[in-house]
Amino acid sequence: MTAAYALGKGLGERGHSLVYGGAKVGLMGEVARGALDAKAHVTGIIPTWLVSKEIAHDGLPDLRIVASMHERKAAMETGSDAFVALPGGFGTFEELFEMITWSQIGLHAKAIGLLNVNGFYDSLLTFIDVSVAQGFVAQEHRRLFTVASDPAALLDAIEAFVPPPLGDPSLDRRGVRPQGGTGLP
Template sequence: MKKICVFTGAASGINPLYKDAAYQMGQMIGSRGLGLVYGGGKMGLMGAVADGVLAANGRVTGIIPQFLDNVEVGHKGVTDLHIIDSMHERKAMMYDISDAFVIFPGGLGTLDETMEIITWRQLGLHNKPIIIVNLNGYWDSMLIMFQNIIEQGFMHHGHAGHFHQVDDLDGLMDKLDQLFQSDHLQA
């Protein structure tokens, strides 16, 4: 089973569109026979995507540091919940067991995970697909920042190819289907 790691927020945000879309994305992932890897929380968008996968009878692997288990409330209903020691261990485990990465709306933690996984791809530490879901224009500023980094000569134009950008869930599922058909994610 291919595992999709979703980076997203432990909060729901002010627009209910995000939570609804997170749940729907989870249902789409689960119904395609894909597994979910995520930050292990029950709250916010994290919890919504996990609940969506579970509602579609999919497998969910949550990874949460002990100190966050009380804050983000570890999701005890997932298939596998790993309670680990540190954020570094969390990210390393998420990266190791995932076949592709989806960036969904979130806060600083999501931004941190996004920058690290794109940087690792740029450095050649992995060749796994990264898909930014720019739902409702949420990541517009980040995408503009990436273009500015290229224009200022701190990143090569080719490095923008280290990630894909889609605007909605249909685009995400089309991209995942396309990637699973290609050499990127062959078993």
């Protein structure tokens, strides 16, 4: 909880706004509390059916209630300059990988950061590195996100982020040109 609050406070102190899932509980709530305490503009986006389950943050200057998770994620992507994942469950994993995938296929070129508090993401990072080693994930795509265990270090990395070039589109995911053609449709 301390790291989540520090992340939100750091965002505000650096002049950034927060766009997040709209809850006042859990890590999301702590990030929002830190950002609000630092006088950042905070926008919460929450689907109707989660308002009571996640306990929507009623103290936000901008709380948007949307119809679906798809609408929520699209609104968060559109309203954000970068993305940060804190420790979480399947919803966090899904949102993280969707933003990485969207970056991979060129739908955005925004910074993506993992706040790896107490090594929470260590096993996932090992899994991703094995996927790279076995040719399922391109090495260049492994660089689409950054990892730090400290909120200030993660904010530094996000602020310094420069999208990596994604290479030759005629190559497959292993960096090999398919035999007998250009690799283009």
